[in-house]
Amino acid sequence: MTACVPVAEDVAWVRVEESAQVGRARRVATALAERLAFGDARVAEIGLAVTELGTNLHKHTSGGHLVVRALRADDRAAVEVVAVDRGPGIPDMARAMLDGESTTGTLGIGLGVVARSADLLDVSTRRDRGTVLAARFHRRERGVPDFRAESSSAGLTRPIADEEVCGDAYAVRRVGDRLWVMMCDGSGHGPLAASASREAVRIFCDDEPSAPEAVVAKLHAGLRGTRGGAVAVAVLDPARNRIRYSGLGNIAGAVLSDGRKRTMVSVPGIAGYQARTIHAFDHELPPGAVVVLHSDGLTERWGPEDVAGISSPLLLAATLVRDAGVRKDDASALVVAT
Known part of the structure; x- marks a missing residue:
């Protein structure tokens, strides 16, 4: 039986360096909420929360980003906003949540307004390394469940x-x-690379999975006629404490457990163009392990100590994109907590 997993769409990355960009982020978020059929009152709440988050970025940091995302599954929808910065961190989170508290001249209403209007709020902050905050806003319709029980995996592009x-x-x-x-x-970047990746998603979602290497072979065949790209497929089997992984090209895979990072093996090639061989490898998946896949827009020179203490898959993915996404390329990270 195949269960539906919420699909995330990263709508926009808005860099916030000046006050005008706060307004742009608010407009992007409220337009998305309207497109997802949120009521007027809920749209206004989201707009106020994004204004507070953007103003905090503008006042506290030399330049951060607000990521606006749509989350969908069946008849459910949510707006997610992720604030990412390299600022000084939040020294006193409890105080920051109090209305009227401001240590550096922020909007003055604190993060309390965000916490009250968001259905889910996660924060990871480190002194002198920055803060990542994720706020999720549901439509709050009667009889329609939300996504709170479905947060074991998250990605960011x-x-x-x-x-x-x-x-x-x-x-x-x-x-x-x-x-x-x-x-x-997808090979290169821009619309043609995105088209190849979307086709890979379609093939993967329409396929009846048998083995990761078989799915990679179907992706290789199905991406002919597109730009092609690097692909990786993994199946996590927590009951057997195993993960089977098949990668073609430069997708990086790793298992984080007990303070260690164990790298999973991909073989050279480009799906849609060249695949001399396609293999799958079995790896141990200890209880409580975290699995990370990321594109080569992220350097592999990060370790478990860089994400220690971050339990939220979305915050972990955002932290990796912020800190390891130093190459001039598209960047993406997918995190699964077991």
Whole structure:
């Protein structure tokens, strides 16, 4: 039996360096909420929360980003806003949540307004390294469940500078008690790379999965005629404490457990163009392990100490994109907590 996993769409990365950009982020978020059929009162709440988050970025940091995302599954929808910065961190989170508290001249109403209007609020902050905050806003319709019980996986994509769309994409499926994940890094960047990645997502979601290497072979065949790209497919089997992983090209895979990072193996090639061989490898998946897949827009020179203490998959993915996404390329990270 295949279960629906919420699909995230990264609508916009808005850099906030001046007050006018706060207004742009608010307009992007409220327009998305209206497109998702949110009521007027809820749209206004989201606009106020984004204004507070953007003003905090503008006042506290030399330049951060607000990421506006749509989350969908069946008849459910949510707006997610992720604030990412490299500022001084928040020294006193409890105080920051109090209305009227401001230590550096922020909007003055604190993060309390965000906490009250958001259905889910997660924060990771480190002194002198920055803060990542994720706020999720549901439509709050009667009889329609939200996504709070479905947060074991999350990904984030960021387009290369000056591009509107990211050439990377990922997908997650739950089949019985196993979780299947896929990532594609479309060759190059821009709309054509994004088109190849979207086709990979379609093939992966329409396929009846048998083995990761078989899915990679189908992706290789199905991406002919597109720009192609690097792909990786993994199936997580927590009941057996195993993960089977098949990668073609430069998607990086790792298992984080007990303070260690264990790298998973991909073989050279480009799906849609060149695949001399396609292999799958079995790796141990200890209880409580975290699985990370990311494109080569992120350097692999990060370790478990860089994300220690971050339990939220979305915050962990955003932290990796912020800190390891130093290459001039599209960047994406997918995180699964077991």
